Amino acid sequence: MAGTDDQVPPPPSSHSLEKQFESFRVQLEESAALREQIRAVVMEIESSTRLIQANLLLVHQSRPIPEVIEKAKEKINDLKKFYGQLAEILRECPGQYYRYHGDWRSETQAVVSQLAFMHWLETGTLLVHTEAEEKLGLNSLEFGLETEDYLTGICFMSNDLPRYVVNRVTAGDYDCPRKVMNFLTDLHAAFRMLNLRNDFLRKKFDSMKYDLRRVEEVYYDVKIRGLISGGDQGIQGQQS
């Protein structure tokens, strides 16, 4: 028995086995093609976000805020268009949003952080999840903004605030630290309502307290030198 060549007849399933793998190849190729399409759109989103960011960075050079925001806002329509395209692509495979989610995840977090910063500059308030979805023309039933992506984006925005405060003070805006400090304090308190897992979002949230501390230091420096004139001109004047 062992002396014969290993000419054991192929198992009966051999044909169906080949067939199955052939259909796997077709299906996987389809999903790879879909992914290509997604990537192309995500690259557009990425570059639009960069343009917005480049625009918003002018606030550090004390350009007038309305002018800066006006320019950045024009680009939001592009983002809206690209997210519309993504939703269109994903419509081909209902229920599989999260299969491909990783492909636009970090780009979307960056989008949220820019939108939220812009919104804060404009209104002094936090851009909430539903507002962010609205700005991007997203509909949470079909193609929504994942809550965790939104929250991560907000943490990214907080990371940018200390630099903003420092530069505003250098430019002579001594009331800015208090405004930012109050905003960040509220935001930090709100984040503490969340039971976070030990994941990326948790890490980002943990870094928020350093942003807050930095802003508090700047506020302290300004206040102790009596640079805050008049005091009660901020959003919130009770405690000074």
Place this chain on the structure above:
Amino acid sequence: MFGCSSAFQRVAFLLMAPKLKPQRLHQIAETGAEQLVKRARTMSTQSSIKDAFSTYADYLNNFNEKRERVVKASRDITMNSKKVIFQVHRLSKDNKEEVLEKAGKDLEAVREQHFSRLMKELQGTDFWKLRRAYSPGVQEYVEAATFYKFCLSGALVTLDEINETLLPLNDPSLEPLQINILDYLLGLADLTGELMRMAIGRISDGEIEFAQRICQFVRQIHRELMLVVPKMDDSYDMKSKLEVLLQSVIKIENACFSVHVRGSEYIPMLGDNAPTSFLLGGADVE
């Protein structure tokens, strides 16, 4: 000054927080936020932030609980599928039927007791969202099911066949749970390790033909997977599995080679039921 000390309090609070029970933590966070509301009466947006974040908190709590349940179900599936694999390994020349019968029943129990739990949790988009949480269990199940079936019939169970066995579990109000291609392929890659063990065991038991059948089967799987792997979503895992797989194929081939070259010398021994095996005692026999 005020700002600094309050920041330290907050840091201290953060360090303390994980030790508290979630519910209590929630309460504290809430009262903290309420105080802030009082302090900032002029800011109407304060409460809207709080409202918004309590929605996020609910969402995160619910979702994390769901994830926990899925992870638990996945672990149970892994554990029980492993038992099926061990059961199939108990197979030898003369107990084939009864061993495989029990394995088949155990496999069915895995489906009924644990897959049904997964199905309830993985409706709609959660199927892909929670894939990381359940994938290990499903892979192990695929490994067990294909291993069992190969020993029973010598054929590979297709994904469609596996998914068909999951259909009877379905509650008509729910979407059926169907294993995805990726988990099936990952499970299949692991199958070859078990088959390698089986082949070596069969050779030492004298069932050379069975071992050769395994050898052919595993080669075929390797060839097919090689073509499919580069196209998979995240092929990193799979690439390392494919390398291990090739090692298994080579081990089986070497064992078959040894039997082929020197096998005739051992036939009389392998023929009877002596405990000496080809691998252990055989080498000394002239």
